[in-house]
Amino acid sequence: MTSFEPIPSDFYGFENALSDQEKQTIVALREFLEAEVRPIMNDLWMNAEFFPRHIVTGLADLGLFGQPWEETRQFENSAVFRGWIALELARVDASVATLVGMQNGLVMGSIAVAGSPEQRAEWLPKFASGELLGAFGLTEPLSGSDTAQGLQTVAKRDGDNWIINGAKRWIGNGSISDVTIVWARDADDNQVKGFIVPTSTPGYSAKRIENKQALRIVQNADIVLTDVVVPESNRLQGSKSFRETAAVLRLTRAEVAWAAIGNSIGAYEAAVKYAGERIQFGKPIGSHQLIQELLAKSLGNITASIGLVTRVSAMLDEGTQRDEHSSLAKEYTTSRMRETVAWCRELFGGNGIVMDYGVVKYFADAEAIYSYEGTREMNTLIVGRAITGKAAFV
Ligand SMILES: Cc1cc2nc3c(=O)[nH]c(=O)nc-3n(C[C@H](O)[C@H](O)[C@H](O)COP(=O)(O)OP(=O)(O)OC[C@H]3O[C@@H](n4cnc5c(N)ncnc54)[C@H](O)[C@@H]3O)c2cc1C
Numbered sequence: 001m002t003s004f005e006p007i008p009s010d011f012y013g014f015e016n017a018l019s020d021q022e023k024q025t026i027v028a029l030r031e032f033l034e035a036e037v038r039p040i041m042n043d044l045w046m047n048a049e050f051f052p053r054h055i056v057t058g059l060a061d062l063g064l065f066g067q068p069w070e071e072t073r074q075f076e077n078s079a080v081f082r083g084w085i086a087l088e089l090a091r092v093d094a095s096v097a098t099l100v101g102m103q104n105g106l107v108m109g110s111i112a113v114a115g116s117p118e119q120r121a122e123w124l125p126k127f128a129s130g131e132l133l134g135a136f137g138l139t140e141p142l143s144g145s146d147t148a149q150g151l152q153t154v155a156k157r158d159g160d161n162w163i164i165n166g167a168k169r170w171i172g173n174g175s176i177s178d179v180t181i182v183w184a185r186d187a188d189d190n191q192v193k194g195f196i197v198p199t200s201t202p203g204y205s206a207k208r209i210e211n212k213q214a215l216r217i218v219q220n221a222d223i224v225l226t227d228v229v230v231p232e233s234n235r236l237q238g239s240k241s242f243r244e245t246a247a248v249l250r251l252t253r254a255e256v257a258w259a260a261i262g263n264s265i266g267a268y269e270a271a272v273k274y275a276g277e278r279i280q281f282g283k284p285i286g287s288h289q290l291i292q293e294l295l296a297k298s299l300g301n302i303t304a305s306i307g308l309v310t311r312v313s314a315m316l317d318e319g320t321q322r323d324e325h326s327s328l329a330k331e332y333t334t335s336r337m338r339e340t341v342a343w344c345r346e347l348f349g350g351n352g353i354v355m356d357y358g359v360v361k362y363f364a365d366a367e368a369i370y371s372y373e374g375t376r377e378m379n380t381l382i383v384g385r386a387i388t389g390k391a392a393f394v
Pocket residue numbers: 102135136137138139143144145146169170171172173214215220368371372373374375376377378392393394
């Protein structure tokens with residue numbers, strides 16, 4: 001195995017602070033991504049096809065599903081390390097980062113945060129091994145940013161069972177998952193609760209959203225739930241209100257912030273290479289001052305963002321991270337990502353919109369990362385509430 005080196009776009013060498021075991025995992029992950037994902041990702045993206053199964057099991061073998069949780073982690077590790085995993089994944093492909101973020105964070109996170117010890121013991125290992133592919137069903141056709149108040153999917157208690165009716169939209173890998181975590185409003189107490197729903201349950205149907213122009217490898221789905229019967233043992237026992245849903249999102253939002261930086265780095269690395277190769281006015285475009293400015297501004301965004309997320313993840317380990325902290329990280333890094341991928345695409349001229357040149361995928365995927373797990377506006381309002389003490393959502 002090759003030895004660990006920080007990537008050149010980690011300009012201040014933040015990644016050097018990881019433990020030796022964490023660095024070894026990063027090296028193995030880089031080798032896996034270069035061998036298995038990079039060669040096929042553009043074709044998958046163009047054809048809107050999901051990763052072949054061996055990619056899912058390969059990610060599981062690397063221990064990427066379940067690193068935060070006691071039942072499934074391969075070794076004790078830090079939130080900063082898990083952030084670097086998200087960054088390294090997205091640096092190659094934002095869809096593979098999204099797959100890991102969903103399985104490890106949103107799905108296993110829901111069970112780890114809101115499940116009973118028995119539910120954790122039963123379900124987490126199955127997701128960690130890749131035996132089960134999960135999806136996280138919160139957003140609905142009529143409720144996106146306002147899910148805390150607006151969720152319309154209803155769960156009605158019926159003896160030892162719950163009967164769920166409603167619809168979900170945008171659910172990542174929802175058309176191919178084995179199990180979907182469905183968040184629904186309890187018809188009796190009006191509180192949002194989480195349910196572990198096997199997708200083979202009668203009444204569950206999912207249809208892929210077609211013609212999506214970002215994160216095309218991720219299979220987003222519209223889901224309809226019609227009298228879906230779920231046993232009480234599949235209700236996340238600790239989920240009593242939207243507070244638990246928000247706790248899951250707080251964990252994953254900070255990791256999306258790391259993935260946004262990885263996506264920026266993917267575009268930046270392609271731009272640095274192109275700047276050295278493309279000749280105009282008799283010399284590589286990288287020798288022109290304005291091209292150097294685009295690269296320097298991009299590296300500035302990346303470096304500032306890494307500094308910010310390093311601290312916000314350390315706060316998670318310290319137990320001091322609050323909603324507004326992860327929201328600021330998501331808002332800041334995704335905004336910087338949007339600038340960075342645009343500058344890097346610009347550097348390619350016309351070739352910047354051709355898939356073969358390796359930058360336009362990062363440019364397009366940035367739009368999905370910018371909007372999912374809380375839009376810029378929602379994360380800004382969460383920070384604004386913390387600053388002023390006044391909620392300005394409505
Ligand atoms: C690729 C992708 C993957 C996704 N994966 C999942 C998934 O796996 N599971 C899941 O549950 N969801 C998923 N989502 C859904 C995602 O979280 C939502 O798209 C997001 O929360 C925004 O909701 P919306 O699209 O309904 O937009 P809307 O809520 O309709 O918002 C539209 C616009 O209005 C703005 N807005 C809304 N309210 C206010 C306000 N009060 N003040 C100012 N501006 C406001 C928003 O910021 C946005 O710009 C995914 C989305 C995408 C695009």
